Amino acid sequence: MFSKILSITVVLVSLFTYWYLWTISLTKISERHTCPYCYGESYCSELHKNVFLIYNSLNAIAFNLLSVKNVYFANNGEYDVVIKKLGSKSKLAGLGEQMPIRDNTIDLKNALMNPHRDFQVCNNLTALHFLQEFNGKNRKNLWTIININAEPLLLELFNHKYFAVPRLIGYCGRAVIEQHSGNPLNSIENFDWYKRAKVAKQLLKAAEQFTFGHAKFRLYLTDISPDNIAISDDLVVTFVDLGHGILIDKSSAILVISGSHYTEPFNDDEYGFSRQEVCGSAISDHNVYAVCKLLLSVTAPWPMMRNGLLHSPPPELNAKDLFEHIEQCVYTTEKVSRFKLCAKIQQILDDIVVQVL
Template identity: 35%
Template sequence: MYGWRIGRRWRWCFVGLSILLIASLYLLTSLPALPELAEVHTCPACFGTSLCPAIASGALSLTDIGSVPGLIGALGTKNVFFGSYNSHHVVLKKLGHTWELQGLDRALCVAADLAPDCKIKEAVDYLSDIHSLIMDYVSQSTRDNAGVLSSFHLCPSADNLDVLLSDVMKNSKNVSSDLALIHIWTLLHLNAEPLILQILPAEESWPVPRYHGACGRLVVEEYAGQPLSEFTNAPWPKRAHLAKQLLHAALQFTERHPAFRFYLTDISLDNVAVDAVGNVKFVDLENIIILDKYPSDRVKPATWSSQHVSENYGCSDCFAFSSDDICSHHISDHNFYAVCQELLVGGGNSGGLLAVVPSAALIRQPVLPTLLQQCAHSPGPKGRRMAAAQLVSALEKEASFSYFIQH
């Protein structure tokens, strides 16, 4: 009976894999050509044109059937595909569902005071002072009519928006400033991730994928590796090393930029990747709070000088926070809260990277469980940051011990 049940399970696994392979083959063979995916005809209301020559020359292409990332990418539900750019794996994103892209076109027509189904190029011609439109959007549409935060949340004011976007404008040096601003306007209304990837470039050792560029309504990013969720059962030395990187990333996003802080609001084990050499990279930066470190006295909230402590609002397994509270203080421990609760301890029903610590490690570092809980559930304004710093120290000792044992 036992052997029969195992055999039946494997037969069903084989059937399931066969169906998946057939579906994957169908989806891959039915994918549109890259020029069709790019929708260059929507420009200048698009994401950019820097990679259009790469599509024309064949340097950028969709991944063939022999690639595992290609199989996965074909089954994506949000217009995400996998490909090759100069022989490197890349991710190609349209940055939204089809209905979201259609909503972008309607928003463009409305902004130009035209009918919602107007022609895109006609709408762009009617737009005037695109810089002011961008400022107005960032300043006034922090929340939509339903109270939902926009994906690009700059606070406590948008006064220094030009400083924030200066690197994006530098990367657009091959087009006019007006065209670059239209591309920025388009991204702000749909998905600001490409802007973040240029403000915090991987080339400067930020823990994010490299941004290669755009063609029409298609952006190309580095393929960053497997999701962190694949490593929750990895050997302890590997998990300790990844956890140390995550805590360092929390510090980077909070402190490293000279003018702004970046708070992660959509964080999960599937929104962080681990590349081939073991480096962690945050791969979903669509939703982020950007805090201006040096706002004018005119816009500083009364609580600005104090530190903010993120809370779970009575739900121990929830990743809850107040964006208004974060924006009302000059600094927050939110990134440490996000990393410790969602990635290390594990929020909800998911187990985190350090949810299970080996008994041998607990003998060497008996304080680990306490530090993890203090980081996830802060006892005070500086408690979480202090716990995170001590966690890094303990994890470094574990990494050194493991290296000594292995060598």
């Protein structure tokens, strides 16, 4: 009797699973019917023809079956991809109530300048110069992306070939497709120390690149955390969530009299920043401070990596200067240049890693 009930249960569960997987088809996920108030349609043909959801890991199963964060894991026949809706179901559903009568530069600029958005531009000139970068893009698509999540635009602006960001593959409806970049930073928490040192160097380099690397803009990330940083199998770092940030145009920044912005350290268990101070300066050390404070310091606050990424150094390692520089990067009260400290830390890490890896 028990075995019969078990068999029936297995059949019912299998049927339910099959039905559920069918109902979350990529056609339904993409919501192409919402266009032109969508992200775009550049990848629709490939999405519906060559891409399929995958269930080859607990992470993929959880995200694909439970719609965690409205993110899905798939494969396009060549490599794994991530399909992002960029917003919650309620946020996407409420977009229709915000649609403008016009689709002009004023509407787009106003959307960018909204102080309640996770991604913010520092001033009108930055907003206008940012929009000029996308003159060839459909304005309804542009308005939709700005109002939901500006991340895809930043991926276009800060190309993966030059910055530690995902490769943007394309758009379909209200879905953006990116190449899968790896597992969260916390997945290497117990890796060999020297491998973690290699990753730490990349984190600092990326902080510099977002600050200095673009010809026209500086991007300051305001939601740096292990969940928002991916590590590939060959230990390549990718910042996978750019939806929270501050953008300033370099040409407008040089007009600011106050010069460099030094990020004042907060209490041990706190992390904060001042958008007004970041935007009110030609350059800020915010990115370097955030990496040191949240990822590398032994006092990194929860839920960041416990005791920092470089915890538990091997006993044979003589790296007193390394850890002193990291803590100085966080807590210095002498306004020592964090950029100089960042360079010193990277050099020390280079010297250590090159001897081992």
